[in-house]
Amino acid sequence: MTKYIFVTGGVVSSLGKGIAAASLGAILESRGLKVILLKLDPYINVDSGTMSPFQHGEVFVTEDGAETDLDLGHYERFISTKTRRANNFTTGQVYESVIRKERRGEYLGKTVQVIPHITNEIQAFIERGVASTPGSQPDTAIVEIGGTVGDIESLPFLEAARQMSLRLGRHCSCFVHLTLVPFIATAGELKTKPTQHSVQKLREIGISPHVLLCRADRQIEDSDRAKISLFSNVPQNAVISVWDVDSIYKIPKMLHNQGLDEIICSELQMDPKPADLAPWSDLVYRLEHPAHEVSIGIVGKYVELVESYQSLIEALRHASLHTLTRANIEYIDSEKIEAEGVNSLIHLDAILVPGGFGQRGTEGKIRAIRYAREAKIPYLGICLGMQLAVIEFARHVANLNQANSTEFEPSTPNPIVALITEWYDPNGTREKRGESSDLGGTMRLGAQRCPIKPGTRAQQIYGNDVNERHRHRYEVNNNFVPVLEASGMIISAHTLAENLPEMMELSTNMHPWFVGCQFHPEFTSTPRKGHPLFNAYLEAALMHHKQAA
Numbered sequence: 001m002t003k004y005i006f007v008t009g010g011v012v013s014s015l016g017k018g019i020a021a022a023s024l025g026a027i028l029e030s031r032g033l034k035v036i037l038l039k040l041d042p043y044i045n046v047d048s049g050t051m052s053p054f055q056h057g058e059v060f061v062t063e064d065g066a067e068t069d070l071d072l073g074h075y076e077r078f079i080s081t082k083t084r085r086a087n088n089f090t091t092g093q094v095y096e097s098v099i100r101k102e103r104r105g106e107y108l109g110k111t112v113q114v115i116p117h118i119t120n121e122i123q124a125f126i127e128r129g130v131a132s133t134p135g136s137q138p139d140t141a142i143v144e145i146g147g148t149v150g151d152i153e154s155l156p157f158l159e160a161a162r163q164m165s166l167r168l169g170r171h172c173s174c175f176v177h178l179t180l181v182p183f184i185a186t187a188g189e190l191k192t193k194p195t196q197h198s199v200q201k202l203r204e205i206g207i208s209p210h211v212l213l214c215r216a217d218r219q220i221e222d223s224d225r226a227k228i229s230l231f232s233n234v235p236q237n238a239v240i241s242v243w244d245v246d247s248i249y250k251i252p253k254m255l256h257n258q259g260l261d262e263i264i265c266s267e268l269q270m271d272p273k274p275a276d277l278a279p280w281s282d283l284v285y286r287l288e289h290p291a292h293e294v295s296i297g298i299v300g301k302y303v304e305l306v307e308s309y310q311s312l313i314e315a316l317r318h319a320s321l322h323t324l325t326r327a328n329i330e331y332i333d334s335e336k337i338e339a340e341g342v343n344s345l346i347h348l349d350a351i352l353v354p355g356g357f358g359q360r361g362t363e364g365k366i367r368a369i370r371y372a373r374e375a376k377i378p379y380l381g382i383c384l385g386m387q388l389a390v391i392e393f394a395r396h397v398a399n400l401n402q403a404n405s406t407e408f409e410p411s412t413p414n415p416i417v418a419l420i421t422e423w424y425d426p427n428g429t430r431e432k433r434g435e436s437s438d439l440g441g442t443m444r445l446g447a448q449r450c451p452i453k454p455g456t457r458a459q460q461i462y463g464n465d466v467n468e469r470h471r472h473r474y475e476v477n478n479n480f481v482p483v484l485e486a487s488g489m490i491i492s493a494h495t496l497a498e499n500l501p502e503m504m505e506l507s508t509n510m511h512p513w514f515v516g517c518q519f520h521p522e523f524t525s526t527p528r529k530g531h532p533l534f535n536a537y538l539e540a541a542l543m544h545h546k547q548a549a
Helices: 017-030 073-077 091-103 114-130 155-168 193-205 221-233 247-259 260-267 276-289 306-323 335-341 361-375 386-398 458-463 478-486 532-548
Strands: 003-009 035-041 089-090 140-145 174-180 211-216 241-244 292-300 323-333 349-354 379-382 403-405 414-418 444-451 465-472 489-494 501-506 515-518
Touching: 003 017, 003 155, 003 306, 017 035, 017 073, 017 140, 017 174, 017 247, 035 465, 073 306, 089 091, 091 114, 114 140, 114 155, 114 276, 140 155, 140 414, 155 174, 155 386, 174 193, 174 349, 174 444, 174 515, 193 211, 193 221, 211 221, 211 260, 211 276, 247 260, 247 276, 276 306, 292 306, 292 335, 292 361, 292 403, 292 532, 306 323, 306 532, 323 335, 323 532, 335 361, 349 361, 349 386, 349 532, 361 386, 361 444, 379 386, 379 444, 386 478, 386 501, 386 515, 444 489, 458 465, 458 489, 458 501, 458 515, 478 489
Parallel strands: 003 140, 003 174, 035 089, 035 140, 174 211, 211 241, 292 323, 292 349, 349 379, 379 515, 403 414
Antiparallel strands: 444 465, 489 501, 501 515
């Protein structure tokens, strides 16, 4: 039977519950257990797809096409089990399901209430998420409950977890509570009172944590841990210090060294093999002992909030580990390039334009792409970054005046990028796709496999085919592909069903390394394996750095 670990948070948000849960999952997996992680989000949105990156950070996409919380990306980076749609659900999904059942008469005229109907539905969602895990039944399910204890939004989830632990019986579930121990500079000491109050609030709703993970900017002394233990009714050895570190990949070993996995296994009466964290130690060693160094410029419009590019940043870090190259990432506002020019790009070893939506800042990105192409600087364009690279090439190499995307300029005479229900031919005659297509105007989501053109750089990187995840509506207009290819562009991969461009590149006689992809390769990168596209990108950046020196 699957054992459950519920991870809750207190005092403030953004303490790192997702990293803590993923790190615990990594330790348990290193002990031979099959682990699955789930995220319960208390917001009423059905999913993360329509939420602003400024408010919610990155939207992570699973293989089966779910737009989810960014914590699922951390889960996939720390454990080997892939997440799916059922691994993340929200208050909006729960209430939507209950209301549909009520409309169908499934409650037989009963008054539908938060308790028991909403809390029962939450438990059903959790169990359904565990049951949907590919392969054998997981030994352990780590369930992260979003929000902080005391928030009205989180109460139904906490109550459902309490009911579920009671129903499962002893030694079938446990609670891990992450909290803040702030350092007050004027007093010169750590303060434990916020943690005490957070645990008190948790106990008021019937949950007594088995473990406390205490976040601080420094290690917590034994005297403070003893004080927290006394006032929180948690054994001192289960008061775990979690201090700030320069890499999230150091956290599994930090938690293991304090016996977290042993405490959990004892409480759940599991006796797996000893932990083998050698791979994580090797990753940290590689991180701290690079042989090379390069500067990478990410040109975007959310650069003031780096969480918008969390998976991308981690993918570059993974490539750093596997190429022994420290990638110094610089975030460059594309609107600044529009206003001031490309001087901020001159010192870079490589340029990357990530995905995004909306017109703001796109002309600055196009100027950055043109600079990368003309100055022969390695370039990687992802999703919108590929579309803009095609538009830039169409304008300045293929001489297609006013080439653009219908997302930004609906009346453009040369719609190089458009919804596939909006195709125009190069002569400007509107040509609507046949009704057989079901992608027009909708988001293309999830993993999709397609073949790669032989003899291309894409084939050198991926092999004969590619299977990556998507999140976009607009496509490169097939009617312009012959003109673009005649001008020197190579479309190195097409989708099987619609023959849509998936990857583009420039021939080596035009540019040493210039690649764009419609999909999001950052979603499948892990620290253990890295990612072939990002590895090749950093190797190209390193080559440019050596030649420039």
